[in-house]
Amino acid sequence: EAQVTQNPRYLITVTGKKLTVTCSQNMNHEYMSWYRQDPGLGLRQIYYSMNVEVTDKGDVPEGYKVSRKEKRNFPLILESPSPNQTSLYFCASSLSQGGYEQYFGPGTRLTVT
Amino acid sequence: LAKTTQPISMDSYEGQEVNITCSHNNIATNDYITWYQQFPSQGPRFIIQGYKTKVTNEVASLFIPADRKSSTLSLPRVSLSDTAVYYCLVGDLTGSQGNLIFGKGTKLSVKP
Numbered sequence: 001e002a003q004v005t006q007n008p009r010y011l012i013t014v015t016g017k018k019l020t021v022t023c024s025q026n027m028n029h030e031y032m033s034w035y036r037q038d039p040g041l042g043l044r045q046i047y048y049s050m051n052v053e054v055t056d057k058g059d060v061p062e063g064y065k066v067s068r069k070e071k072r073n074f075p076l077i078l079e080s081p082s083p084n085q086t087s088l089y090f091c092a093s094s095l096s097q098g099g100y101e102q103y104f105g106p107g108t109r110l111t112v113t
Numbered sequence: 114l115a116k117t118t119q120p121i122s123m124d125s126y127e128g129q130e131v132n133i134t135c136s137h138n139n140i141a142t143n144d145y146i147t148w149y150q151q152f153p154s155q156g157p158r159f160i161i162q163g164y165k166t167k168v169t170n171e172v173a174s175l176f177i178p179a180d181r182k183s184s185t186l187s188l189p190r191v192s193l194s195d196t197a198v199y200y201c202l203v204g205d206l207t208g209s210q211g212n213l214i215f216g217k218g219t220k221l222s223v224k225p
Contacts, residue, residue, distance in 0.1 A: 004156075031211065042217035043157070043200070050211050058212055090156045097211055099145050099204025104156025 002027045004105035006091050012111045013081055021076045021108050023091030031094045032074035033058070033102070034066065036087040043090070049074055050097060081112040117201045122220040131188045133219050135201030138182050144203040146177060146184045151198045151218070160199075161186070188221075196223045 004025045013019055025032065033048040035058075045058030049068040063085055065077040074093075078085060089108045094100040118136040125131045137146070145164050149157035161168055163175040163184070174187040188195055198218040204210055 033211070033213070035215070040217070043151075043215035045213055045215070048211040048213075056211055059214065088154070092156070097205065099147070099206040099210060101147070101159040101162065102149075102157075102213075104158070107154065107156055109154075 002103070004091055004093055004103050006089075006105040006108050008108060009106060010109050012113065014113055015082055016080050019078050019081060019110075021078075021089060021091075021110070023074045023076065023105060024072050025074075025093040025103070026072065027093060027095075027103065028071065029093035029103075030071070030096050031100070031102075032068065033092045034064070034074070034076050035090045035092065036060065036085075037090065037107075038087050046076070046089075078110075081110075083112050086110060086112050116214060117203060117216055119199075119201055119216065119219045121217065122222070124222050124224065125191055126224050127192055128190050131191050131195070131221060131223075133186045133188075133199055133201075133221070134183055135186070136183050137201070137203050140181050140203050141205065143205045145206055146175065146181075147202045147204060148173070148175065148186045149200045149202070149215075151200065157200060157215075191221075191223045193223050193225065195221065197221060 030051045034046040035043045044060045047066040049055045091105040092102040094102045147162040148160045151157040161175045168175045176185040200218040
């Protein structure tokens with residue numbers, strides 16, 4: 001089954017404790033992206049990757065890092081999480097650049113206390 | 114990047130046709146228009162995509178006028194399960210555009 005998976009689905013952590021949210025797709029897609037969703041603000045893009053070893057900032061990259069060492073994986077790293085990063089995070093992938101149909105993962109709900 | 118503008122919310126009743134309009138005045142020549150649907154706590158799901166005139170699939174229709182500065186998503190005979198947030202995006206399929214702006218979307222509430 002074609003899908004995008006994220007782990008963990010739920011995470012409660014404390015300020016400053018480094019964490020990684022994994023994202024994996026099995027569709028051989030070139031493009032992958034991370035979004036955060038907050039009440040009243042809609043979906044905002046954090047980082048995206050056009051292909052392996054190619055990443056770029058979205059609209060809200062501060063406080064996040066990403067890497068794309070393999071085509072299927074695109075982890076999101078929070079080196080020193082803060083409470084304002086409490087949010088619902090979605091990973092997505094598409095065949096090529098962002099204009100193509102994007103497939104979204106189930107989401108990761110992160111709480112930073 | 115072409116910015117899009119949509120109504121914040123809309124109300125409808127079951128069985129009615131719903132039309133959601135999106136404004137994208139600065140759309141570029143290579144941009145396509147894509148609509149997504151999102152239910153609470155789920156990732157958005159692709160509904161329909163088009164470049165010009167009219168596109169129809171089993172779920173919706175997309176109307177795009179000749180100047181392409183706006184588009185209208187049409188949902189025929191909505192049901193309670195169509196209650197969701199609908200996002201309009203413009204994006205390039207031929208270049209190297211990776212930055213996407215989803216915006217706040219339109220929250221559609223369908224009542225019995």
